[in-house]
């Protein structure tokens with residue numbers, strides 16, 4: 210069987226689909242072939258996954274058109290017949306792609322849009338608590354995907370085998386394959402202060418203060434990972450220590466994956482970096498602000514944790530891209546440095 214999985218972005222969402230690949234492999238066995246369509250910037254990341262046979266890149270920023278992408282998929286289809294398209298993005302653009310490839314059977318993931326919508330619109334902590342009992346949990350996204358899709362793979366003997374889909378001592382569901390060691394002194398903790406949208410960032414001043422405390426109170430090296438556009442990381446320049454390695458804008462995505470894969474711990478926002486670290490089996494502390502772990506993005510490793518404040522206004526959007534409408538960024542500012550430090554202390558004690 211040849212399955213084409215489609216997920217264009219974002220970084221964290223693409224990493225999370227590695228769990229879908231692991232599940233499909235466990236379910237369909239070694240003869241199945243998996244291809245993956247994604248945006249060009251994530252090709253190296255998903256291409257490193259051991260279960261991916263072919264990666265099709267879509268480089269829209271550099272002028273590639275939907276027609277070009279369709280041609281690439283048709284060419285793959287003629288080389289090796291695609292039996293099924295799994296649309297894991299479920300947006301207008303992926304819908305458009307599926308329509309243009311109507312000859313190939315396709316299924317779309319249910320993103321629970323209505324549930325997410327209600328959770329962001331209801332402005333009462335109590336109503337949300339009741340609502341949450343019925344519709345949400347902290348189950349990983351892949352569990353929902355399995356529930357939605359496993360029936361179609363029923364071979365007449367039932368599909369119970371997928372229920373046992375769990376791997377490794379840390380119960381990793383996602384994976385990124387083996388990574389080489391980046392030349393950094395060990396052991397180290399990674400701090401990932403960036404996120405795709407500014408409201409999802411814990412204040413950089415809090416990250417700087419946390420770094421100062423960790424340098425003073427622990428023997429660990431501290432590595433800052435962020436993209437070239439994250440110049441707010443200059444704030445770490447206020448700290449002078451040989452154990453602080455500010456690599457903001459200095460690493461490729463592949464190098465960041467190498468660094469994360471060999472970290473003792475990763476502390477960051479609800480972002481791709483934390484999802485990558487988890488996929489490498491590294492315990493993560495994820496700080497949630499305007500988004501919500503119940504959307505399927507809670508860290509799933511048994512040694513991972515998350516921090517989030519219960520308040521009427523959060524979550525205020527499903528992706529965290531809208532500007533805060535309150536007078537202060539309460540959801541993030543109310544998570545104190547001391548609270549994060551104490552959680553890290555407990556996590557290090559559990560290792």
Ligand code: SF4
Nearest residue numbers: 522523525533539540
């Ligand atoms: S404080 Fe409330 S409104 Fe502002 S970003 Fe956070 S969740 Fe959204």
